Amino acid sequence: MQEYSLLVGGKAGEGINTAGLSIAGLFSRLGYHVYMYFDYPSLIRGGHNFAIIRAADEPIGAHRTGVDVLLALDRKTIETHKERIGGKTTVIYDSSQVGEERGYGLPLDEIIREEKAPPITRNTAMLGALSRVAGIDRAILEDVIRATVPEKHLDSNLRVAARGYNGVEGVFSVRPLDAPKLPVLTGNEATGLGLVYGGLDTYVAYPMTPSSGVLHFLAGRADDLRVRVVHPENEISVILMALGLAYAGERAAVGTSGGGFCLMTEGLSFAGMSEIPVTIVLAQRPGPSTGVPTHTAQSDLHFALNAGQGEFPRLVVAPGDPHEACAWSATALMLSWRYQVPAIILIDKTLAEGAYSFDLDASTPPRDHEPVLRDGGEEYRRYRRSEDGVSPLAFPGTEGVTVKANSYAHDETGFTTEKAEDVGALQEKLLRKARGLKTELGGYKTVKTYGAPESSKTIICWGSQKWVCIEAAAEVGARVVQPVVLAPFPVEAWSEAIAGASEVVCVENNATGQFARLLREYGFDPGTSILKYDGRPFAVDELTARLEGVFV
Amino acid sequence: MTPDRSAAGLITPAQNTWCPGCGNFSIQHMMRSAIAEISEEEGVPIERFVLLGGIGCHGKLMDYLNVNSLYTIHGRSVPAATGIRLANPDLRVICHVGDGDIYAEGLDHLIFAAKRNTDITVIVHDNRVYGLTTGQYTPTSPTGFRGRSTPRGVVEHPINPLEVMLAAGATYIARGYTRKTRHLKEIFKEAIMHRGFSFVEVLQICATYSNLTDYYDARVYEIQDGDLNTARFESAIQKIREWDYDRDAPIALGTFYSVERPVYEESFGVPRAGLEERRNRVRRLVEDWR
Numbered sequence: 001m002q003e004y005s006l007l008v009g010g011k012a013g014e015g016i017n018t019a020g021l022s023i024a025g026l027f028s029r030l031g032y033h034v035y036m037y038f039d040y041p042s043l044i045r046g047g048h049n050f051a052i053i054r055a056a057d058e059p060i061g062a063h064r065t066g067v068d069v070l071l072a073l074d075r076k077t078i079e080t081h082k083e084r085i086g087g088k089t090t091v092i093y094d095s096s097q098v099g100e101e102r103g104y105g106l107p108l109d110e111i112i113r114e115e116k117a118p119p120i121t122r123n124t125a126m127l128g129a130l131s132r133v134a135g136i137d138r139a140i141l142e143d144v145i146r147a148t149v150p151e152k153h154l155d156s157n158l159r160v161a162a163r164g165y166n167g168v169e170g171v172f173s174v175r176p177l178d179a180p181k182l183p184v185l186t187g188n189e190a191t192g193l194g195l196v197y198g199g200l201d202t203y204v205a206y207p208m209t210p211s212s213g214v215l216h217f218l219a220g221r222a223d224d225l226r227v228r229v230v231h232p233e234n235e236i237s238v239i240l241m242a243l244g245l246a247y248a249g250e251r252a253a254v255g256t257s258g259g260g261f262c263l264m265t266e267g268l269s270f271a272g273m274s275e276i277p278v279t280i281v282l283a284q285r286p287g288p289s290t291g292v293p294t295h296t297a298q299s300d301l302h303f304a305l306n307a308g309q310g311e312f313p314r315l316v317v318a319p320g321d322p323h324e325a326c327a328w329s330a331t332a333l334m335l336s337w338r339y340q341v342p343a344i345i346l347i348d349k350t351l352a353e354g355a356y357s358f359d360l361d362a363s364t365p366p367r368d369h370e371p372v373l374r375d376g377g378e379e380y381r382r383y384r385r386s387e388d389g390v391s392p393l394a395f396p397g398t399e400g401v402t403v404k405a406n407s408y409a410h411d412e413t414g415f416t417t418e419k420a421e422d423v424g425a426l427q428e429k430l431l432r433k434a435r436g437l438k439t440e441l442g443g444y445k446t447v448k449t450y451g452a453p454e455s456s457k458t459i460i461c462w463g464s465q466k467w468v469c470i471e472a473a474a475e476v477g478a479r480v481v482q483p484v485v486l487a488p489f490p491v492e493a494w495s496e497a498i499a500g501a502s503e504v505v506c507v508e509n510n511a512t513g514q515f516a517r518l519l520r521e522y523g524f525d526p527g528t529s530i531l532k533y534d535g536r537p538f539a540v541d542e543l544t545a546r547l548e549g550v551f552v
Numbered sequence: 553m554t555p556d557r558s559a560a561g562l563i564t565p566a567q568n569t570w571c572p573g574c575g576n577f578s579i580q581h582m583m584r585s586a587i588a589e590i591s592e593e594e595g596v597p598i599e600r601f602v603l604l605g606g607i608g609c610h611g612k613l614m615d616y617l618n619v620n621s622l623y624t625i626h627g628r629s630v631p632a633a634t635g636i637r638l639a640n641p642d643l644r645v646i647c648h649v650g651d652g653d654i655y656a657e658g659l660d661h662l663i664f665a666a667k668r669n670t671d672i673t674v675i676v677h678d679n680r681v682y683g684l685t686t687g688q689y690t691p692t693s694p695t696g697f698r699g700r701s702t703p704r705g706v707v708e709h710p711i712n713p714l715e716v717m718l719a720a721g722a723t724y725i726a727r728g729y730t731r732k733t734r735h736l737k738e739i740f741k742e743a744i745m746h747r748g749f750s751f752v753e754v755l756q757i758c759a760t761y762s763n764l765t766d767y768y769d770a771r772v773y774e775i776q777d778g779d780l781n782t783a784r785f786e787s788a789i790q791k792i793r794e795w796d797y798d799r800d801a802p803i804a805l806g807t808f809y810s811v812e813r814p815v816y817e818e819s820f821g822v823p824r825a826g827l828e829e830r831r832n833r834v835r836r837l838v839e840d841w842r
Contacts, residue, residue, distance in 0.1 A: 147842060183842065184841075185841070193837070193838065197831055201639075202638065202639075204635075222822055224837060225837065226823060226830055226833060228820050230638070232631060232664065233661065233664040236628060236631070237634075238631075240628045240631035240635070241635040241638075242635060243632055244622070245636070245638060247622050247636060248602075248635065248643065249640065250639040252635070274622075360835065379553065379554050396599065396620035396643055397640055397643055399597065402554065402555050402619065403620045403621075404614070404623070405621070405623065407623055407625050408623060414621075414623075416612070416614075
């Protein structure tokens with residue numbers, strides 16, 4: 001694999017994320033697949049932000065520890081990332097901040113003063129310098145700048161980029177690939193697009209890292225995508241508003257992280273009982289409580305599976321990259337309406353805020369599902385019993401129909417009931433829906449496998465750890481098994497996928513091995529857990545080393 | 553169910569379980585009449601009315617009226633109502649809530665609905681006590697109220713919900729009393745017809761845990777034309793503060809405040825689109841990415 005890793009670091013407020021995306025754009029332009037990991041503390045100005053951009057001639061979705069180029073806008077970047085700097089690493093730094101160092105110093109204060117450019121263009125100087133070091137044609141550099149910088153700042157950016165370009169020397173040469181330039185999307189953006197693809201009318205959310213990217217993206221593109229975006233007073237209001245929208249016939253989705261999801265659980269249970277569809281994007285971050293707000297974890301798996309009082313069916317999907325996030329968000333929303341159950345799209349900071357090359361044409365469009373609607377005829381009963389437990393929907397405002405939805409146990413009409421036979425029948429109706437949903441999912445690729453098919457070494461992972469596991473598996477000669485659907489658990493597909501596995505490890509970003517626990521519940525052996533719970537995702541080399549310690 | 557357009561037909565066959573003498577009966581019948589009359593006078597089909605309930609004695613109304621209903625959870629009917637109104641502006645959305653339900657559990661939602669001026673009507677069944685959980689104090693119980701959770705008497709002062717609503721930005725504020733039924737019905741109709749957020753506080757008799765019939769009968773009076781200027785905040789606040797739910801004072805019934813402001817739901821100018829158009833827009837957006 002032809003690959004390059006680059007790091008850009010500086011203080012919060014210096015536009016590190018944007019700089020990282022510009023670097024990703026540069027490599028995309030050359031036909032490379034890119035992945036960007038963005039790391040930042042929970043503060044607005046100061047601190048230390050960095051982005052690691054990795055570009056390769058094959059699909060990727062993980063970073064490595066070492067880098068080929070390190071772009072330092074401050075001294076802290078060099079000090080913090082010493083372990084990433086090797087013999088072949090080229091360091092480019094702002095000499096007005098850092099002083100003298102090994103590598104290429106650029107006097108960025110002087111450059112922007114002389115070019116009368118805004119301070120944010122320091123990043124553009126770095127982009128220029130990187131292009132020269134990496135042997136990237138200047139025309140391509142200017143193309144990327146033109147595509148991202150607003151017209152009125154274009155000239156100053158081009159001048160500053162030229163100063164960066166001319167201030168360093170060529171070190172290596174990135175070969176342009178004969179491949180299309182793919183857009184670079186975050187998991188949050190892909191999730192938002194998937195929801196719209198699945199029929200979303202309204203997105204409702206209260207800001208919470210790392211889910212806010214969906215809110216910002218859909219709010220910013222609301223007119224383009226013909227969706228409505230609402231930001232109410234809290235997460236309780238968020239989910240109730242979504243349920244009100246859905247009761248009246250609009251497809252609504254909500255987004256949050258652990259703490260906000262805590263507030264939504266009563267509404268989730270209400271959705272389960274009243275059979276009002278809702279789709280929830282749950283982007284995990286490390287807890288307990290406020291935890292580590294801007295970092296990553298996969299520690300809310302059992303919370304997502306079990307949240308809400310009482311017993312009711314739900315769909316929980318855990319996409320592993322933006323392609324899966326887009327397709328499964330659409331599917332989750334459609335199935336939520338088809339079976340009138342809540343659907344949870346369980347992602348995490350790594351996927352939500354990570355940026356990846358995205359190829360819409362490479363993914364099969366998700367299968368369509370229509371809700372079951374009232375077709376006239378007999379007197380309407382919102383909870384009419386049916387073979388598969390799904391009652392035809394009608395919405396208020398429909399002539400000749402009264403729609404009564406209820407959080408209490410209810411009879412077919414929707415009237416509150418405490419009668420034993422009604423209560424039992426209601427629960428059985430919910431169980432029938434769960435069976436129907438499970439059967440439906442039998443037609444989907446709910447468990448995916450990658451890598452050496454004959455290998456006895458098997459790596460189990462879920463969600464964002466998919467790509468780091470695929471790459472590490474290639475290095476240790478293992479195969480990877482990844483469930484995309486977590487509830488209803490695809491028992492049969494899992495049995496098939498795991499057949500023949502003798503040496504098994506289960507890789508997760510949590511402290512207690514939550515997926516391993518789920519597997520044991522279904523009678524499967526999860527093998528040895530490899531866990532990481534410091535708020536950071538695995539790097540490929542780091543995971544490989546951990547795997548080598550287990551596979552002997 | 554199938555709607556029955558006669559006023560009598562708006563009552564469902566569900567068995568009524570309110571206590572004899574409960575103030576909820578007046579609210580039920582006056583709301584039924586208000587809906588039937590608006591439907592008749594304004595030509596609004598019964599199917600376009602939606603009732604929401606929280607949890608408490610008041611919520612049982614969801615089972616008793618043959619009108620679209622969403623029987624929600626404790627304190628949370630108001631955001632659901634906002635969602636319904638957002639989805640379909642042709643609907644007349646009426647939230648029935650209790651005093652514990654909305655002044656304790658769901659006060660945040662009430663304040664924000666008023667702040668947004670969402671076009672819904674909120675009817676508070678304020679009996680100033682928790683009935684269904686058998687007799688605890690609520691945010692409007694008077695100081696000294698002895699409930700099962702406060703056997704020595706409440707030390708807090710009650711809130712004046714009308715004052716809270718005026719401060720929050722409600723564009724219609726009124727108060728009724730369950731023993732003045734015709735007056736109550738007129739207020740309901742006015743509130744439902746008001747464009748924007750309408751708040752109706754109903755002093756409701758609880759026959760079992762807090763029977764204030766004699767207390768209210770001796771103090772209530774109907775606001776007369778010329779008593780106040782309902783378009784003026786200062787005039788409204790003065791009348792609203794006449795009785796603070798604690799001290800002895802005359803208790804005004806009627807409309808305190810009624811003004812026009814832009815309606816929240818109408819601020820979303822997004823044109824509607826079908827699924828295929830949206831999907832094409834998704835594809836185009838990815839193709840033209842950044």
